[in-house]
Ligand SMILES: [Zn+2]
């Protein structure tokens with residue numbers, strides 16, 4: 001089973017998973033360049049219509065949605081997987097009273113003193 005990775009804006013609680021991008025390190029590298037990617041939107045708008053500007057990533061070479069980077073320019077971005085877990089993730093196990101199964105923490109590795117949680121970032125985004 002493979003996992004797709006993408007970006008999560010902590011400021012806006014908005015996540016963007018890149019189809020078939022299975023390397024979290026690639027996503028981390030793109031986050032370092034997020035400001036530059038946002039600038040490409042300006043360049044794209046200035047280019048003649050006959051010219052396409054695309055940045056593709058992942059196994060299937062998916063075109064990145066550059067507008068997403070423009071929307072979240074200067075915001076705090078993190079690597080997230082398609083199941084709503086941060087990368088690298090805490091991953092500690094914990095149990096909730098009355099439940100038989102074990103839960104796995106989806107928060108970021110070495111997160112602050114807050115309790116572990118398996119709430120997906122997407123659920124978090126929807127419920128905050
Ligand atoms: Zn944002």
Ligand SMILES: [Zn+2]
Nearest residue numbers: 090105107116
């Ligand atoms: Zn945790």
